[in-house]
Structures are given as structure tokens and as C-alpha cells.
Amino acid sequence: MAQAAGLSQISTTSGQPYVSKLVLLGSSSVGKTSLVLRYMKQDFSNVLPTVGCAFFTKVVDMGSSSLKLEIWDTAGQEKYHSVCHLYFRGANAALLVYDITRKDSFHKAQQWLEDLEKEFHPGEVVVMLVGNKTDLGEEREVTFQEGKEFAESKNLLFMETSAKLNYQVSEVFSTVAQELLQRAGDRGSSSQEGEAVVLNQEPAARHSQCCP
Numbered sequence: 197m198a199q200a201a202g203l204s205q206i207s208t209t210s211g212q213p214y215v216s217k218l219v220l221l222g223s224s225s226v227g228k229t230s231l232v233l234r235y236m237k238q239d240f241s242n243v244l245p246t247v248g249c250a251f252f253t254k255v256v257d258m259g260s261s262s263l264k265l266e267i268w269d270t271a272g273q274e275k276y277h278s279v280c281h282l283y284f285r286g287a288n289a290a291l292l293v294y295d296i297t298r299k300d301s302f303h304k305a306q307q308w309l310e311d312l313e314k315e316f317h318p319g320e321v322v323v324m325l326v327g328n329k330t331d332l333g334e335e336r337e338v339t340f341q342e343g344k345e346f347a348e349s350k351n352l353l354f355m356e357t358s359a360k361l362n363y364q365v366s367e368v369f370s371t372v373a374q375e376l377l378q379r380a381g382d383r384g385s386s387s388q389e390g391e392a393v394v395l396n397q398e399p400a401a402r403h404s405q406c407c408p
């Protein structure tokens with residue numbers, strides 16, 4: 197099913213950064229919040245389970261252009277599953293996060309992909325599969341190869357990370373930002389000359405918690 201027109205458009209006005217919505221999805225405790233906090237604040241500490249959804253914004257400088265990411269960190273607990281659907285509407289990108297030491301979380305990430313496939317047209321959203329907690333390699337239940345092969349079979353980006361060790365965390369976000377800008381550029385060059393690209397204006401409050 198397609199979402200409402202315009203909501204998933206990468207957007208800009210002249211001189212303004214592109215604005216894109218990125219949503220993190222995945223089982224509880226896979227490290228979604230930790231990845232966001234590592235990226236936003238260079239911090240890693242024990243965090244409480246997310247309630248509903250937490251919202252952050254960050255401008256990613258990509259040299260000649262920049263991208264404003266609206267980052268929606270959803271709650272992984274099952275009781276919030278249905279409400280998470282509300283949060284991924286209008287997304288331009290999604291991180292499907294699993295914990296490499298928990299096979300069940302890998303399966304859950306695959307279920308999230310099925311949910312995204314129902315909501316969006318193929319290629320409409322940049323999706324990256326993220327295997328977190330590589331520092332716990334001795335407890336690994338999902339091999340790098342398994343993650344990579346699944347991602348390739350579904351045409352997803354793929355990376356493994358450790359929020360704890362700050363391994364490939366910023367790379368996840370910059371790779372997604374790069375892909376979003378690339379697609380925005382492709383879309384811009386295929387749109388008619390002089391055609392305005394509509395802006396997803398003002399996000400909600402910065403760093404706010406939003407609950408069901």
C-alpha cells in the first residue's frame with residue numbers, strides 16, 4: 197500500500213538541507229536507542245526501554261550538500277508493535293536492527309521488512325539491515341554471511357555495528373544519508389526544469405518523547 201502523497205518525498209527548498217525521516221525498527225533490546233545515542237551524542241550507557249517512540253534531528257553534512265535527518269527511535273517491546281506502524285508512515289528510510297547474538301531478533305527484523313513492504317512501493321524507502329553488538333562475537337547466533345545474504349536477496353543495505361565500541365555507527369547513518377541524497381538527486385534531475393520540490397517542513401520538538 198502506498199502512503200499519502202508527498203509524505204515520503206525527499207524534500208528541499210533552495211539553500212535548505214534536504215529533510216528525510218529515518219525510522220529505527222527492531223526487537224526490544226537490540227540496541228536501537230544505543231545506536232542513536234552513540235551517533236547523536238557519542239555516548240553509550242545503559243538506557244531504559246523506549247516507550248512509544250523517541251525523536252531526534254541531526255543535520256548530516258555531506259560536503260556539497262547536507263541532509264536533515266529526523267530520526268524516529270521506536271520501542272521494540274511487542275506491546276508497542278502496532279503503534280510503531282504509525283511512526284514509520286511517511287518514512288524515507290528505515291534501519292531494521294537486530295542483535296547478532298539473538299536469532300529471534302534477526303527473524304523479527306525480517307518481519308518488519310514484510311510490514312514495510314505492505315506499506316511502501318519497492319524502492320520507495322531506503323532500508324538498511326543492521327546487525328548490532330559485534331563486540332559480543334563469541335555469543336554470535338547470526339553470521340555476517342547470513343545477514344549479508346538476506347540483505348542482498350531483498351536489495352537492502354547491510355552493516356554490522358557495535359554501539360558499545362562505536363563500530364560503524366556513524367557509517368550507518370552517513371551511508372543511508374548518502375543514498376537518500378543520491379535518490380533525491382536522481383529525482384531532481386528527472387523532474388521538470390524549475391519544478392519545486394515540496395518541503396516536509398518543521399519537525400516536532402527536538403529530542404522529544406512521543407508516546408502512544
Ligand SMILES: Nc1nc2c(ncn2[C@@H]2O[C@H](COP(=O)(O)OP(=O)(O)OP(=O)(O)O)[C@@H](O)[C@H]2O)c(=O)[nH]1
Nearest residue numbers: 224225226227228229230245246272329358359360
Ligand atoms: N554489548 C553491547 N550491548 C549493547 C550494544 N548496544 C546496546 N547494548 C545494550 O543492549 C541493551 C538494550 O539497548 P537499547 O539501546 O535500549 O535497545 P533498544 O533496541 O532501543 O530497546 P527497546 O527500547 O526496548 O526497543 C542495553 O543494555 C544496552 O546497553 C552493543 O553494541 N553491544
